Amino acid sequence: MSKQQNSSANPALTDDGPIRRFLNATEIDTRMIGMIVALFAIWCAFDIASGILRGNFGGLLGGSFLTPRNLWTLLNQTASIAVMTTGMVLIIVMRQIDLSVGSMLSLVAVAGGVLQVYQLGPSLGVGHPAIWVLAIIAILALGTAIGAFNGYLTAYAQIPSFIVTLGGLIAYSGVAFLLAKGETVAPMDKTFKVLGGTIPASWIGPFWTWTLSFAACALIVFAIVNGRRQRVRFKFPLRPVWAEVTLAALGSIAVLGAAAVVNSYAWPPKLAENYAKENNITIPPGVEDKAGDAICMAGDAVVRCLEGLTLGTGYAAPVLIAFAIGAIMSFIATRTRFGRYVYAVGGNPEAANLAGINTRWLTVKVFALMGFLVGVSAIISSARLDAATNALGALNELYVIAAAVIGGTSLAGGVGTIYGAILGALLMQSIQSGMGLLNLPAAFQNIVVGTVLVIAVWLDQIYRRNVK
């Protein structure tokens, strides 16, 4: 557990109920449990509601939300915001804000698009393998540079970051518009598109999904064992063994459960048919059923059916990128000196300064990191859309900040977790997709998302007051 959370057992409360004893022993962040419960509640509600309004599409509760297809899509849609919100956590923890991430995303995506479509494509030949590499490098470098510029103005010119990035919000989208000449820049390089999650080449399939998931489980067990060994080495109080085992089991169940869900989402029939034909895979005969995800031969025609050939998609590239970024950012936040300094500055900037931390340079680095992550999200978004426009990142800053705040990041600074923010992003995207499934108009969706943000922060305040 990280240092920033309050996770210690209160010695005064020894004769509590089993739930509290369990929470104390495992040192699980109770706020996170609250978020996960809320997330499942929302999912179930949408599944039931969509079942009532639109009929059963194979959802767990008779609707269309809790289906592999919808959950798979949900993960893909969350990836871009989730990546950026991990950086926003550090920015907000440091008592800063970055309002420019949406415009910055548009700008770097358009720049990457222009580079691929108008520069490298004609000069190297469309589809040249250097194109996607150069485009990615350029996008990440430009994002990092713009972020560092924001940070420089904040730290050294001492302009409040709210103003610096408000200016950026307005100005960067203007630059993006000029760069794109107001047009949609498309299509992206075909290898670049793999990072968007929309084409078969970006799905890793069941084998690799299981492999990575088991590796993740091994990592969870290793982390728990290693943590325990360290505490034994220094003779610190230990968590009870049953608590450690429970933690490892819960973590592994979550990881493997998610893998099972994404693996059970089958390739769309048309793509599966093409793939089978190209690779000489025989499609078994069967009876047509439009509700099925598999394909089979009914006479000479390839049709949908319940039993037959299915190709599991497994995780798509954007989700893997988001997982990787989440893990790396968590590591940075809790295990490195850089992360420790970010939290220390957020807790007391004056004290951090007196402790010899170069807070200005740290500010530049945090904003630069944010810019880098915006670059990652720009790659995901433009590859997903197969195009870059100057409106690609519109309103993203608000979703990114909202996700961080819903995830428990305090605007007062010093408090926030990466996993919380990612859960926040997932929660917000769930609400949006759910309302999309219910065919609610966009205006209504905005009202609900805004309301959820305010309620989430209100509940958080109550939680923090009572947890003490």
Added chain:
Amino acid sequence: MSNIPLIEMRDISIAFGGIKAVDHASVDLYPGEVVGLLGHNGAGKSTLIKVLSGAYKRDAGQIFIDGKEVAINNPRDAKALGIETIYQTLALADNVDAAANLYLGRELRTPFGTLDDVAMEAATRKVMHRLNPNFRRFKEPVIKLSGGQRQSVAIARAIHFNARILIMDEPTAALGPQETAQVGELIKQLKSEGIGIFLISHDLHDVFDLADRLTVMKNGKVVGSARTSDVDHDGVLGMIIAGKCPPGAIPGPGALQSAA
């Protein structure tokens, strides 16, 4: 005691806007010596020592360590010279735990370059035990600690890194009698190890008990300095309140001229 002072601050001045917080102040400190800094609220004591600790940049004046002039432009410079400070405001990062505060800016790291939190916690338990044996709340962010516990953390941080020069700005203001006595013992022990200590305090008893010499400031200026054995409480009170130097003291630029 040797003839070369461990620290000499000569003619230090610093102003905030129009306020001359410190005005041509000079103080010195020898190895193994405790010098008490006294003065009314707002006299400039904290500001003077913050110049030494690198928190403020002086407008004028020189600082010498072992007779050689040194450049102290930020807190890192001061720490590199072996100057550790317990600030009046404690300067703790409120949202992280005691170990993270103790090692802030000097974290222990594993061979992989990651934070070695366990080793830091182990060392912290050891130092804290020396200062405050009842302290148990190693996992709490320090904002949840009592004022005295926070002060113990700040003291622990200052003594943990083999300082040569220790600045203590009202280190016992929030401590209970037992903990105050413990800090007193600690000061005596550090002194015997040859560490020089600036002790800012409003408690004359403490100063007379612990300090070898004292310097009194008033309105940013040094009223005078004296060996604690050469003056008495009333004399020092006169220096603090009226700026009047008693016979045993060496007057500074801030001394009441008519008294001289």
